Amino acid sequence: MAEQQTPLPPDIASSRSWTRAFADIREGLHRRELWSHLGWQDIKQKYRRSVLGPLWITIATGAMVLGLGLIYSTLFGQEVKYFLPYLTTGFIIWQFILNCVTEGSETFISNEGVMKHLPAPLTVYVLRTLWRQCLMLAHNAIIYLIILAIFFADLLPEYTMAADGDSPVMPGLNWEVLLFIPAFLLLLVNAAWVVLLFGVVSTRFRDIPQLINSLITLAFYLTPIVWSPDLLASGGRGFSHFVVQFNPLYHFVNIVRAPLIGQQVEWLNWVVVIGFALVGWTVALFVMRNYRARVSYWV
Known part of the structure; x- marks a missing residue:
């Protein structure tokens, strides 16, 4: 006798529709x-019960970028007045991306x-996470404003990152x-x-958050945040070009x-980010349509 499949609960079986998926997004907004x-x-x-409260977000990030900026600008032969704004903005944006991925x-x-x-x-719950990250980003943006005020006169004209001038203008x-x-x-x-x-998939497969946490450090060092892509220019357009x-x-x-620091945005940046938005939302909406009602059972 053939084994009978267990039918899905009525609320799950009836929720697999684009109408309900978009209604969830609309109601959440x-x-x-x-x-x-x-x-x-x-x-x-x-x-x-903290005296400074959320300002500790700003203090912790500020101490980190100041320490890294002074050390790596010396190691890489970069002008502090250009490298520190570069590192500050990159690190703040990276923190936002990192938290969206890990906490998301x-x-x-x-x-x-x-x-x-x-x-x-x-x-x-998705918007709750995003709003929390935006609030943290707003606290960290104070550091950028301070750095901008200090080095504004240096960033206003044309400049090169390297102290010897051996980098693009x-x-x-x-x-x-x-x-x-x-x-x-x-x-x-x-x-x-x-x-x-990531939230839906990680709810079903609890190993995903652990995998992300184990790979995120490697991603940090492979991304030009504490180093500039210009440093790899002398190595040709081989592996260094691929990494960037x-x-x-x-x-x-x-x-x-x-x-934010007076550099040129490449057209490829826009293409990649817009492309990821289109592809990512296509996959996310498909997952939303098929597994939205299952999340409450998985948690």
């Missing part, structure tokens, strides 16, 4: 007061208690600094599908960083 309040409470709870993969796992007591669209700060606005919006669009997709141009994280960082 409309419940702004809920996810914004939860995201802000996450920050306040983490620094509860545990979005639904960490919200298990809330999900079982507060019926809400899955998008609410950067155009300096100009009206193109406004490009960071659409660039950051594109970064947010990509962060949203990353949190949604075929590393998607470089494009995500550079599309926001370059306008």
Whole structure:
């Protein structure tokens, strides 16, 4: 006698539709007061009973970029007045990407208690994570403003990163600094599908967050954050070119960083980031359509 397959629960079987998937996103966006309040409470709870509170985010990041900037500018022969703004912006953006990936993969796992007591669209928990990361980014942006105020006169004209001048000439700060606005919006669009997709997959396969944490350090050193791509120019366009141009994280960082420090944004940066947004959301929506109702059972 053939083995009978266990039918899916009615609420899961009937939820596999694009209409319900898009309705989840639409309703989650409309419940702004809920996810914004939860995201802000996450920050306040983490620094509860602390004198400086969330300012510790700024202090910790500032100490890190100052230490790394002074050390690596000497090791790589870079001008501190150019390298420190480069490192600061890159590190701040990297922190945002890193937290979206690592904390995004545990979005639904960490919200298990809330999900079982507060019926809400899955998008609410995705937006809660994104809003929390935006708040942390806003605190870290204070460091960029301080660095910009100190080195503004140096970044305004054309400049080169290397102390001996053996590197491409950067155009300096100009009206193109406004490009960071659409660039950051594109970064947010990509962060949203990353949190949604990784969150659902990690809820089903609990090894994913561990795998991400084990690879993220390697990704940091392979991405031009504490080093400039110009340092690899002398090695030709072999492996060094592959590391930079075929590393998607470089494009995500550079599309926001370059306008903020008076560097030229490459057209390839826009192509890669927009391409990842289209492909990523296609996959995320497919997963959302088919597995949205299963998440509450998996947690």
